[in-house]
Amino acid sequence: MNPRRRFIKYSALTTAGILASPALLQAKRRIAPSDQIRVGLIGANNMGFGILRHHLALPEVVCAGICDIDQNVLDRRIKEVNDLTGKSPERFTDFRKLLEKKDLDAVIIGTPDHWHCLIATAACEAGKDVYVEKPMANSIGECDLMAQAASNYGRIMQVGQQQRSGQAFIESRELVKSGYLGKIRKVNIWSNFNYGLGNLKKSPTPVPDGVDYDFWLGPAPKRDFNPNRFHGSWRHFWDYGGGLMSDWGVHLLDMAIWIEENPAAPSRVLTYASNVNLENRDRDTFDTMNVLYPKKDFLINYDMNGGLQTGPYGKPYGIGYVGEKGTLVVNRNGYEIYPEWDPEAKAPKIEAKKLEGMKESHNLHVANFVECIKTRNQTICPPEAGRIAALHAHIPNIAARVGAEELIWNDAKREFEGNKAANELVWPSYREPWVLPKG
Structure with a gap:
């Protein structure tokens, strides 16, 4: 699908949905558990949580867990997700424990840049798809490792260069x-x-x-x-x-x-x-x-x-x-x-x-990622573009x-x-x- 058609499709998908609206919550309830996409957030203080909110604006997405090293951030974000969706995500302080969840489909990496490579490669190895904030990593070499991991494990990876959407x-x-x-x-x-x-x-x-x-x-x-x-x-x-x-x-x-x-x-x-x-x-x-x-x-x-x-x-x-x-x-x-x-x-x-x-086009970029999780098609900003x-x-x-x-x-x-x-x-x-x- 070309970029303009992507924009039209995902704009229609996302502009109608308002997070925590009764219509969206009803739509979420109608999604069968087998059709849900369960995401986890790693790094919840700032942009990561904004990206999670855009995920949750899609009816099929459920937040299964949030991980952060700051208990104050963790408390605040878990409460916000509960207020928005009526469900509290599981709490984690170590991303490796979150990645052990068998029912987790994808992770959002919103940490500082020096953590991107370690978490993304571990997520790919654990069989999870990855939405990683930009820049892709904090060094040239780490970008290579992330691209290799996505390829080697057959994972979908979207780099957060949302202007492409x-x-x-x-x-x-x-x-x-x-x-x-x-x-x-x-x-x-x-x-x-x-x-x-x-x-x-x-x-x-x-x-x-x-x-x-x-x-x-x-x-x-x-x-x-x-x-x-x-x-x-x-x-x-x-x-x-x-x-x-x-x-x-x-x-x-x-x-x-x-x-x-x-x-x-x-x-x-x-x-x-x-x-x-x-x-x-x-x-x-x-x-x-x-x-x-x-x-x-x-x-x-x-x-x-x-x-x-x-x-x-x-x-x-x-x-x-x-x-x-x-x-x-x-x-x-x-x-x-x-x-x-x-x-x-x-x-x-x-x-x-x-x-x-x-x-802003974060919502469209997220919608493209979620669609690619389902279809296994390449995202609009795949690892090589991020690299x-x-x-x-x-x-x-x-x-x-x-x-x-x-x-x-x-x-x-x-x-x-x-x-x-x-x-x-x-x-x-x-x-x-x-x-x-x-x-």
Whole structure:
């Protein structure tokens, strides 16, 4: 099924259902137990729970369990699911116990990035399908392991790059690939968000009551507890995430990759990175980056600015497909085409088009995942798409960390050419007793 037909189908499936409405609860009761899809949530504090809510808005989905290392989060989320559905999911503090459930069909992974690989590979081995938040993993090597696990165990995996399910992005891709804009010269991407600065520095504090902090760290290095490295802001530290580049970068870069004739990992990457704002900020990651990806079909130019809120065309973030006949600018709210002027014809080269009023597409992305669980068809964002998008974010981050303006990536060998320091960051080092999964 092509992306536009997917959008129409899943939009119809999800927009009619309002979670906890009497009609939806009645519909859930009519689903035979044998036709139910039982999901478990691992990592329930933020986005993971939002994704669970979208699952529960589908009549056939039941929440069988929730796992979190924070008892306070666990208490709150179990109560919310009970209030929404009239049933309390089973409670877990160790994801391995949740995966032992024989009647569990799938898991949602909403943990910090450094946990994605361990949990996803274990879930595949346990025979569970996987919805994993983006970026796919916290390192290049871990992305490979996850893709291999999904293939080896025949599991359905959806990576949470939900823009692939959004109408504005689907229509934009169709317009680009149809040739409406003419030959694409380059794709300009920008993301300007204040939170990219990270938090102001704080002193270490005691571990909050109810939190198993050692389990939260998991394979990451042992460190004293600091609220800046915990809920909500962990992504600014290399141990757990990749900053604004891996948070928004994979979303936006994926939309450039999606229009390639044969989507592929980047080979040559040129990176400028700096921390411009040093005013008592607590972060490892960079607030300012410019990255060039020379591709076979066109150039991708990514401009990232933490601490800024405005950008080209009056949008804090967006993608501009620059064609010979016009430029199409798109973000989650919609798109607009800016035609080039034909001086001989004294007229625009193409007709201007516009789409406005779009909303988030998490619900459509979830509906696609659930449909693929039933049909065993490939999801709209399968593991290889997640891997390639993650590489476009990880490579410039690695370049910036090792001080390389240019890196050459050999995807066949899964290594950088001529840069030992960069190759040392392809794979993470796991803290005992955690062990990196085997491919």
